[in-house]
Amino acid sequence: xxxxxxxxxxxxxxxxxxxxxxxxxxxxxxxxxxxxxxxxxxxxxxxxxxxxxxxxxxxxxxxxxxxxxxxxxxxxxxxxxxxxxxxxxxxxxxxxxxxxxxxxxxxxxxxxxxxxxxxxxxxxxxxxxxxxxxxxxxxxxxxxxxxxxxxxxxxxxxxxxxxxxxxxxxxxxxxxxxxxxxxxxxxxxxxxxxxxxxxxxxxxxxxxxxx
Amino acid sequence: xxxxxxxxxxxxxxxxxxxxxxxxxxxxxxxxxxxxxxxxxxxxxxxxxxxxxxxxxxxxxxxxxxxxxxxxxxxxxxxxxxxxxxxxxxxxxxxxxxxxxxxxxxxxxxxxxxxxxxxxxxxxxxxxxxxxxxxxxxxxxxxxxxxxxxxxxxxxxxxxxxxxxxxxxxxxxxxxxxxxxxxxxxxxxxxxxxxxxxxxxxxxxxxxxxxxxxxxxxxxxxxxxxxxxxxxxxxxxxxxxxxxxxxxxxxxxxxxxxxxxxxxxxxxxxxxxxxxxxxxxxxxxxxxxxxxxxxxxxxxxxxxxxxxxxxxxxxxxxxxxxxxxxxxxxxxxxxxxxxxxxxxxxxxxxxxxxxxxxxxxxxxxxxxxxxxxxxxxxxxxx
Ligand SMILES: [Zn+2]
Numbered sequence: 273x274x275x276x277x278x279x280x281x282x283x284x285x286x287x288x289x290x291x292x293x294x295x296x297x298x299x300x301x302x303x304x305x306x307x308x309x310x311x312x313x314x315x316x317x318x319x320x321x322x323x324x325x326x327x328x329x330x331x332x333x334x335x336x337x338x339x340x341x342x343x344x345x346x347x348x349x350x351x352x353x354x355x356x357x358x359x360x361x362x363x364x365x366x367x368x369x370x371x372x373x374x375x376x377x378x379x380x381x382x383x384x385x386x387x388x389x390x391x392x393x394x395x396x397x398x399x400x401x402x403x404x405x406x407x408x409x410x411x412x413x414x415x416x417x418x419x420x421x422x423x424x425x426x427x428x429x430x431x432x433x434x435x436x437x438x439x440x441x442x443x444x445x446x447x448x449x450x451x452x453x454x455x456x457x458x459x460x461x462x463x464x465x466x467x468x469x470x471x472x473x474x475x476x477x478x479x480x481x482x483x
Numbered sequence: 484x485x486x487x488x489x490x491x492x493x494x495x496x497x498x499x500x501x502x503x504x505x506x507x508x509x510x511x512x513x514x515x516x517x518x519x520x521x522x523x524x525x526x527x528x529x530x531x532x533x534x535x536x537x538x539x540x541x542x543x544x545x546x547x548x549x550x551x552x553x554x555x556x557x558x559x560x561x562x563x564x565x566x567x568x569x570x571x572x573x574x575x576x577x578x579x580x581x582x583x584x585x586x587x588x589x590x591x592x593x594x595x596x597x598x599x600x601x602x603x604x605x606x607x608x609x610x611x612x613x614x615x616x617x618x619x620x621x622x623x624x625x626x627x628x629x630x631x632x633x634x635x636x637x638x639x640x641x642x643x644x645x646x647x648x649x650x651x652x653x654x655x656x657x658x659x660x661x662x663x664x665x666x667x668x669x670x671x672x673x674x675x676x677x678x679x680x681x682x683x684x685x686x687x688x689x690x691x692x693x694x695x696x697x698x699x700x701x702x703x704x705x706x707x708x709x710x711x712x713x714x715x716x717x718x719x720x721x722x723x724x725x726x727x728x729x730x731x732x733x734x735x736x737x738x739x740x741x742x743x744x745x746x747x748x749x750x751x752x753x754x755x756x757x758x759x760x761x762x763x764x765x766x767x768x769x770x771x772x773x774x775x776x777x778x779x780x781x782x783x784x785x786x787x788x789x790x791x792x793x794x795x796x797x798x799x800x801x802x803x804x805x806x807x808x809x810x811x812x813x814x815x816x817x818x819x820x821x822x823x824x825x826x827x828x829x830x831x832x833x834x835x836x837x838x839x840x841x842x843x844x845x846x847x848x849x850x851x852x853x854x855x856x857x858x859x860x861x862x863x864x865x
Binding site: 380 | 646649658661663664
């Protein structure tokens with residue numbers, strides 16, 4: 273039946289979903305409550321329209337700028353640099369960190385043609401500079417949000433590409449007179465931030481090293 | 484550590500079965516193509532989760548099957564016998580796409596985790612290439628040794644190779660800003676590799692000339708030399724500067740022209756390179772001696788420079804595939820003297836053609852199998 277086949281082939285494009293699981297889901301949906309299937313379809317349909325990238329940090333948000341970037345309780349002297357928007361959620365869940373974020377949108381990898389211009393590195397430098405230049409006061413963010421960026425924490429994964437990206441950013445920020453640290457202790461070598469448990473993450477924030 | 488049994492399902496030409504291996508020596512007697520080497524391959528696979536023949540997993544299943552399965556138990560104390568105590572169990576299933584490796588029922592994420600549990604050393608025909616001169620094959624052998632001896636070596640090597648690829652891509656793009664950060668990383672992992680290769684070299688060189696002379700009776704010393712691409716004694720900053728000064732020419736060639744991926748290992752005698760002048764038999768013996776030193780180094784562990792020592796040796800599983808065939812009687816006898824003596828808990832599997840004088844090599848605790856059409860027929864247990 274075409275309707276079933278079509279849905280199965282769409283579902284198998286999802287990460288971690290094989291044909292078997294896709295079939296199971298399809299049969300489940302076939303029998304499921306109509307309210308549920310409609311809500312699911314609507315949510316999926318409107319997801320990309322409602323979730324945007326924050327124009328400041330690059331994380332996912334419904335309102336731009338995001339709640340972290342505008343939050344009054346956040347420490348504006350520190351920016352944590354991560355690879356993907358989902359890394360922000362992982363670190364937020366640890367409740368250890370109260371500063372701001374900056375999402376790169378990937379890692380440097382000449383092999384895959386990803387150079388510095390493909391990542392949000394220029395906008396990071398801009399943020400650091402902007403926070404540090406006193407005369408710049410015509411900003412959309414209100415005056416009491418202004419504070420000098422004193423530290424940039426690099427939280428890229430400890431892989432070859434994560435290290436390369438961290439070293440590159442350190443080099444770029446050298447001229448800016450900001451402290452650059454690296455989040456690495458505790459996260460297994462070659463490991464993923466996504467899989468680090470909360471405790472490990474909390475520990476690695478406390479033990480971050482100057483790079 | 485000694486296998487007490489091995490079980491296989493749809494593995495090459497082997498008939499699905501379980502083979503009793505509770506002995507120090509297991510002899511597999513049969514004509515070529517009957518399944519002797521396939522059993523050695525299965526045992527090696529159980530130690531490392533991959534084939535020593537460099538086969539891809541899809542080539543392994545018996546014709547008409549998509550996947551295969553292997554299982555075994557080994558004594559975790561490195562002792563043989565019924566009451567020796569703790570056993571580790573391993574099972575490997577390949578379904579045509581995904582490989583599932585379980586140690587004591589727990590799934591392993593990375594094959595690499597297996598390396599230190601139950602190492603094996605295989606002696607086979609392909610080893611000839613370590614002796615005969617291809618620099619890449621020789622590096623492969625010594626990398627394998629270092630990986631078995633030094634826990635961080637495999638990670639350093641993987642990282643180095645990854646950075647090398649990234650750096651070569653950056654050279655092709657003339658991406659100076661990226662090269663500025665890739666160079667220190669290449670040096671960092673490269674130096675780690677060099678240091679452990681030097682350690683490995685000292686260790687092999689301490690044994691090699693003596694053992695080679697003992698078996699070959701050549702009458703002149705043959706030594707193992709290690710020629711790193713980066714000069715010995717150069718430090719981190721020197722090397723980063725060196726890479727910087729050569730960058731323009733490397734951009735021209737589009738590839739990294741110095742570093743541990745260009746290191747050379749060679750065998751030398753008074754006249755210079757030994758391998759250029761050696762006979763086939765001399766080269767064959769050379770590869771066997773390398774394997775013996777590899778096995779004894781693994782047996783005595785990281786910090787022991789000579790084997791025997793006070794610490795109890797934990798010999799790797801030895802898999803010897805038709806290697807005695809090409810040696811004359813005297814060399815064969817002297818080579819066998821280098822293998823672990825009985826009673827040390829070492830286990831060795833040998834393959835023989837029926838006409839070989841294998842009865843001479845029996846060593847107390849031996850099981851003999853006749854191998855025919857993928858079946859193992861227990862001929863005798865000594
Ligand atoms: Zn934001």
